[in-house]
Amino acid sequence: MSESGNWGTPLVADRRYPARAASGGGGGNGKRSGGKSGGGTPPPRKPAPRKPAPRKHGLIVTMILGLFSLIWRIIWGVGWRVTAVLALIVFGASFYFYQQLPPVTDLVDARARGSVTMLDRDSQVFAWRGETFGGMIDAEHVSEHLRNAVVATEDKRYYQHFGISPRGIASAVRINLSEGRGPLEGNGGSTITQQVAKLLCLGVQYDPAQWKTEAAYEEDCRAGGVWRKIKEIPFSFAMEAKYSKAEILTIYFNRAYLGAGARGFEAAAQRYFGKSANQVNPAEAAMLAGLLKAPSRYAPTNNLKRAQDRANVIIGLMEEQDYLTAEQANDARAHPAELSEAAAKNAGGFFADWVMESGPAFLTKDTTEDVIIRTTLDQRLQRQAEEALEAVFATKVSKESEAQAAIVVMSADGAVRAMVGGRKTQGAGSFNRATQALRQTGSTFKPFAYAAAMDIGYTPADYVEDTPLTITIKGSGPWTPENYDKKFKGLITLTQALAESRNIPAVRISEAVGRDVVRQVASQFGLKSDLAAGPALALGASESTLLEMTGAYAGILNGGSAVKPYGLISLKLQGDDTELIGQEGGIGERVIQQEAAEYLTYMLTQVIERGTGTRARLGDHPVAGKTGTTNAARDAWFIGFSAHYVVGVWMGYDDNRPLKGVTGAGLPAEIWHEVMVRIHKDVPPTPLPMKVPAPKTRPQGGVSPGQMSAEQGASAGSANVPVANAPADGQFQPTDPTMPAPAQPAPVQPAPSSGDALQDALREALGG
The missing domain is CATH 1.10.3810.10 (Biosynthetic peptidoglycan transglycosylase-like)
Structure with missing residues (x-):
């Protein structure tokens, strides 16, 4: 059967390839298919389909496409080369910077200058200056x-x-x-x-x-x-x-x-x-x-x-x-x-600025180190001074008012405890009216004329004429001072003259003592500005700062010794225990005798008890002070003290405009009172170191040491009077029935005048 040429059931391979099986008689080899078995000639292979010929563009389109292709090849060729060059440049620059970069620890402090950290009297931080790191x-x-x-x-x-x-x-x-x-x-x-x-x-x-x-x-x-x-x-x-x-x-x-x-x-x-x-x-x-x-x-x-x-x-x-x-x-x-x-x-900005100015620049504003400064500032008193100023302006001054004010609070040794340099208390670098504004002092200068008189033997019970006075000034002609009320009181005590801030008696005393002596006393008490040379010196024609004036009154409180106001106690570098700078202020040399200072303190108490400063009364706390108003009320002052603190207040306009309806006995006295009420809260009343004079009989003929006739005064003039007729200040009425007779001062218990008692008073004033 194997040779009969007839195949049985097709194999699997044959089923996969049917065309081949049909042509090959079942899939045998070449000889077998060409044998007698009857396999025919295989059919001719079908030719593969031909691809269509590419479409030909016109000449213009071809040229355009070629141009774009050329441009792209140029861009690409240049682009990657430029990119490569830029990358190499960036890499090279980065490598250069990489080599230059130091360790991180060398880069953390960016400052070229150092910082100043300020501590108050209790060693608490209250201000920074410079750049803090x-x-x-x-x-x-x-x-x-x-x-x-x-x-x-x-x-x-x-x-x-x-x-x-x-x-x-x-x-x-x-x-x-x-x-x-x-x-x-x-x-x-x-x-x-x-x-x-x-x-x-x-x-x-x-x-x-x-x-x-x-x-x-x-x-x-x-x-x-x-x-x-x-x-x-x-x-x-x-x-x-x-x-x-x-x-x-x-x-x-x-x-x-x-x-x-x-x-x-x-x-x-x-x-x-x-x-x-x-x-x-x-x-x-x-x-x-x-x-x-x-x-x-x-x-x-x-x-x-x-x-x-x-x-x-x-x-x-x-x-x-x-x-x-x-x-x-x-x-x-x-x-x-x-x-x-x-x-x-944010307390003490003006104070901090003042301390920065008072220290050496290379250790303050120009320091390259980090500095720690311990100061005299009392933050509680600073806040109370600021609040007092704000309260008075909020309740008694028009909101549209541009009037400015300044306050200084000081101990009897010149240690500044608080400072307000203007109504705007925020920020640093503002104009500080307490330390930078030179203003005429008005009647706040008068105590220094009386201080010179007390030091050469006058007493508050001595008499002086309050009568018309004309002084001929060489090169300027006659000068006739006037009292604030345009009236004359005749023969009055020095106490009454200062209490009522009468101008003519102050000029007579200054002329009798000698202007040079008055200038010397004021200068030694700390008034550093050029003092007026003419007879208007006694009426405050000279200029000074509030800080200087407050320091001068501190000299009266401490018994007659000069005071240099200070705010810096110590300066050292951060992390170093060695002090580079210590305190550079405080009580200096004696200017007037202690008895003279105690007499003058008594006279200043009468300014508040029965004179122009009655608005400054402080209840059970004995206080002394003086009002001051300059020509046309361009400046209004009140400076005074208790046994604990000396406080100075100034008010006026920065552009020197006259104040309207303001005298030293008005708003400045009220600001002073508000400050004193606050800073004396929970502070027991302490007697002032003062001496009450023995009453003297009113002279019936001749003159007392304080008297000066118009004729005597006329020959005492000197040239170049800078200001004429500086007014007295205040609203005191001469007919006030509450004022006692001049020869019988109001009874005040005198404080002991021994040196030990004075030291006790100073220790009390300085807080122990």
Whole structure:
């Protein structure tokens, strides 16, 4: 059967290839298929289909396509070569910067100058000057909330990029163009790394020969522009290669300026919250991070509400980026960051400025070191003085008034306890009317004429004529002083003359004693300005500062010794226990005898008890003082003291306009009273060191030592009287029935006049 040529059931292979099976008789080999079995000739193979010929373009289309192809080949050829060259340049620049970058520890302190931290009399911080640096902080150990707040605010892809963020730059360009700015104006799309590059000024060091000030240097470093952006790229790459992400953050945390003189987050946390940067909570961290956008604008010491609103934006970003849970974010919003007690008080700004000016510049405003200054300031008294001034202006002065005022609170040894240099108490560098304004002193100068008289033998019970007086001044002609009330009292005691602030008796006393003597006494008491040479000297024609005048009255309180006002107790470098500077003020040499000072103190008590200063009465507390008003009421003064403090008040306009309806016996006396009431709260009344004179019989004929006739005065003149007819001050009425007879002073218990008693009084005045 195998040879019969008949196949059985087709094999599997045959079923797969039916065409072959049909033509080949079942799929045998060539011989077998060509045998007798009857297999026919295979059919001819079907030719493969031919591809259509490519379509031919016209000549123009072909030329255009060829041109585009040529351009593309040129662009590609030039492009990859230019890219390669740029890459080499960037790599080379990055490598150069990489080689120049120092260790991280050399970059954390960005300051060219140091800082000054001021402590009050209780060694509590109350003010900072210069740029404060709180010490290096490590980004890995700082508060996690602060680290997250900064990243969420400034560069949310910080941990993914290599120094620059093309997406961020493109977004910034889009925003700038949509808001009508140039592509690189406004938002810069800078990463934290690029911001650090800018903080480092791209490696350019501060050179005083190239930049006049450090501020000019930093302004140049912050300048924008295309070239600056281009340079930032290799510098940022170099930093990313040189430092870890944590190290770059460390540089950022230490060099960033955060307002109020704080350089770095540690200094800012201490400045605003009184704690370290590793202790801040989410709300505080958000407020600190918010300062990076505009440090001065968002500083909480400038505007706390604005800073809190900015912090809420940061809290929202932290919540969106899962750095805070919804519960934590809501809690941070419900409990916004608050300033520390010292930052909130912002006390003693004028005082701090004065201390900075009084110390050597190389250790204060120009210091390159961090300095600690211990001062005489009492923050409680400072707040009370500020509150007193604010209360009087709020209740008794028109809201539209531009009148200014200044206050100085001082101990009897010249230690300044509080200082208000103007109605605006916030901020540093403002014009300080307590120390910088030279103003005519008016009748507050009169006590020094009487002090000279007491020192050569006069007593408060002696008599002086209050009668018309004309003095011929060489080169100027006759000068006739007038009293405030345009009246004359005749023969009156020196006590009454000063109590009523009568001008003619003050001139007579000054002329009788000698102007040179009066000038010498005033100068030794601390009035350093040029004192008037003419007879108007006694009426306060000379100029002085409130600080000088208050110090001079402190000399009366302490028994007649000169006083140099001071605020600096000690100065040392931070971390060093050795004092570089000690106290440079206090009680100096004696000017007048102790008895003369005690007589003068008594006379000044009568100014308040029955004279022009009755508004300054302080209840059970014995006080003494003097009112003062200058020509046309351009300046109004009240200066006085208790056994504990000397307080001086000045009021006037900065442009020297006359005050309307104000004399020293008015608003200045009320401000003085308000200050004294506050600072003497819970302070027991203490007698003043004064001596009550024995009454003298009114002269019936001749003159007492204080008398001077018009004829005698006419020949006592000198040339160049700078101010004529300086008025007395106050609203005292000569017919006041409550005023006792001149020869019988109001009974006052005299304080012991021994040296030990005076020292006891001084110790009491200085707080023990």
